[in-house]
Amino acid sequence: MANFRSVDEDFFEDLEETLVGADVGFDMAIKISDELREEVKLKNAKRKEDVRDVIIKKMVDLYEADGINEDATMNFAPKGQTTVILFVGVNGVGKTTTIGKLASKYQKAGKSVLLAAADTFRAGATKQLQEWGERAHVPVVAGKEKADPASVVFAAVEKARDENYDVLFVDTAGRLQNNVNLMQELEKMKRIIQREIPEAPHEVLLVLDATTGQNALQQAKLFKNSSDVSGIVLTKMDGTAKGGIVFAIRNEMHLPVKWIGFGEKSSDLREFKPEEFVYGLFKELVES
Numbered sequence: 001m002a003n004f005r006s007v008d009e010d011f012f013e014d015l016e017e018t019l020v021g022a023d024v025g026f027d028m029a030i031k032i033s034d035e036l037r038e039e040v041k042l043k044n045a046k047r048k049e050d051v052r053d054v055i056i057k058k059m060v061d062l063y064e065a066d067g068i069n070e071d072a073t074m075n076f077a078p079k080g081q082t083t084v085i086l087f088v089g090v091n092g093v094g095k096t097t098t099i100g101k102l103a104s105k106y107q108k109a110g111k112s113v114l115l116a117a118a119d120t121f122r123a124g125a126t127k128q129l130q131e132w133g134e135r136a137h138v139p140v141v142a143g144k145e146k147a148d149p150a151s152v153v154f155a156a157v158e159k160a161r162d163e164n165y166d167v168l169f170v171d172t173a174g175r176l177q178n179n180v181n182l183m184q185e186l187e188k189m190k191r192i193i194q195r196e197i198p199e200a201p202h203e204v205l206l207v208l209d210a211t212t213g214q215n216a217l218q219q220a221k222l223f224k225n226s227s228d229v230s231g232i233v234l235t236k237m238d239g240t241a242k243g244g245i246v247f248a249i250r251n252e253m254h255l256p257v258k259w260i261g262f263g264e265k266s267s268d269l270r271e272f273k274p275e276e277f278v279y280g281l282f283k284e285l286v287e288s
């Protein structure tokens with residue numbers, strides 16, 4: 001582990017190793033440590049606190065460097081119109097759980113929320129969403145087992161629009177017979193949503209499991225190539241020091257991370273704030 005006893009060449013080598021171990025990605029790790037070397041020299045930072053501040057600032061700068069308008073907040077429709085948010089991602093990453101958490105959050109904030117159980121492929125997925133719906137006191141539109149997911153989406157969008165719901169969250173399958181089918185299905189859902197509400201979906205959030213590290217990056221590529229992903233939800237950030245994947249995603253995919261999941265309870269979700277996140281990651285990396 002990198003430590004602050006002396007900020008010498010060994011320190012930077014340790015830092016590189018630690019960053020790679022945290023899934024920042026090799027290129028990004030080298031880039032971070034190279035730029036830090038310069039910056040530490042330039043600022044003549046010697047005190048522990050100064051070096052730490054330089055590192056945190058640099059990492060936040062690097063995170064924000066590609067100039068995406070860093071707005072972690074959700075893109076909502078104008079007041080009085082329904083916001084539709086589509087959740088995509090492979091199975092088991094935490095889509096349903098994230099929707100449950102967000103449903104509860106927005107319901108508590110006074111918004112009317114509707115859920116669509118469009119994962120009709122996996123037996124049990126609908127029931128799981130219904131349980132979250134009950135917990136959050138929000139209704140769920142569901143179809144029969146193996147029903148066409150598009151028909152569930154259609155019914156949900158109609159209901160949301162006609163009954164003036166503020167937000168509709170759409171849960172989708174993480175696995176179909178193959179990836180081509182999966183992507184076609186997502187496309188079809190989007191078309192149906194757009195037909196009913198032209199500006200929708202307002203977000204397509206790709207849910208990724210942080211514990212899968214670089215594999216999550218491969219998934220991000222797969223989904224980004226075929227659906228217009230607008231942001232990332234990174235789940236299972238509890239019990240992993242691999243949060244560096246945030247940098248890799250940002251650097252390679254140019255997608256903002258919007259939410260972080262850190263447990264199974266409905267309150268275990270927070271908005272992603274680069275500074276806060278870098279500080280936490282850094283503390284874990286360097287001070288432990």
Ligand SMILES: Nc1nc2c(ncn2[C@@H]2O[C@H](COP(=O)(O)OP(=O)(O)OP(=O)(O)O)[C@@H](O)[C@H]2O)c(=O)[nH]1
Pocket residue numbers: 089090091092093094095096097098119122125128172173174175207235236237238261262263264268
């Ligand atoms: N520790 C932890 N577990 C999580 C988190 N988010 C989800 N889980 C767990 O991960 C498992 C899978 O979550 P789901 O929400 O069912 O995943 P999914 O993407 O909807 O899966 P499919 O319906 O199969 O596509 C469940 O056991 C969740 O409780 C998290 O942030 N931290």
